[in-house]
Amino acid sequence: MAACVLRPGDAARLPELTDSKVLTAKARDRVYDRVVQRAVDYSVIVIPAAEVDLFGIHVMNLEGMRRAVSALRNTPGYVLTDGFRVSGLPAPSVPVIKGDKAVACVAAASVLAKVTRDRIMGDLHDVHPHYGFDVHKGYSTTDHSAALDTHGPSPVHRWSYANVATAAAAHRVRPPHPVVLTVAALENPSVPIRALGPHVGNNERSAAGTAAKSRGGARIS
Template sequence: MGICGIDEAGRGPWAGPVVAAAVILPAKKRPKGLADSKQLSAEARDELALAIRACAVVGVGIASPEEIDQINILQATYLAMRRAFDGLSERPVAALIDGNSAPELPCPIEMIIDGDAYVASISAASIIAKVERDRMMVEFCAQYPGYAFAKHKGYGTPEHQKALAELGPCPIHRRSFKPVREAAGIIAA
């Protein structure tokens, strides 16, 4: 029985899901080069994700844009983290979670600020979550052309802002986020 690391990708974007991963790494023969996913190239992340999946127990959880709009981004992040935890084929004895807040889980939890940079299992979770979310955003790019989701992954870039202004929101936009509400002409109460 191991300890899992949990991290998420996609809390800040205006579009797409928030994705979390839970990873239990083996005690030995771990992939080399684990780091915060944001510090790695897309190619390095893809290679490491394959190496992690080859040796570790991995669970992935997703909260949809609709869920984000219904329960807010923090609660949706917790929901994705719980789903990732529940997706593990092995029950961990404890969870290490990146950040300063965490969902309730059926095991002891330790929150570690910048854990994705210092704790191997959290780094692995950050890589899996980012690779999964990026893959989904590339698929959404084909489904909803004109927004360039494959390029900016739903983050609030000038290109995304321009597309949102010209095309309006598509089904994967988070309507609870102010730039999307403004583009949709939804006035906050």
């Protein structure tokens, strides 16, 4: 997750700047270097997989935005967030739908975050080469799913996700940290759910407010 403060007029000075997902890897690297060079201020923070597994991806997306803004050297006068309204920021904020395509500073933050994440995945490939992290960057591709089926999940996987929980169950391995399974994992018939502790928490669907009623997540440790 990242936050970025650009100079006035930098949108015109960074012609390649757009949503990081539509840029090639080489273009992202070029834009990354230009943003780091020109930005008035920026910060990049990393959310550990253990926190995502315990609190849910939506909750940690919002928390990541808070941490990124708080990590700036100077508190900005206002904050533009990508898509979601975020409470608890140190300045007034406005959510912008598809902000990474519409607002230069949001696009810059998305590039900083994406390039940082891809570089981390490249480093993880050196430690866990049989998963192909350097190619699929952790996304649920056919090759990644095949590697999970063959080897089971690694300590760096998000064990609350349905595909990882399924592979863990098949290999009879337990997560290295507490996990609250996602709704998708709870509803997946191939995941044999066994709540090993008394705690039942919220999963990210109820945290995001998209469920008609609150749904629990089974905690496994």
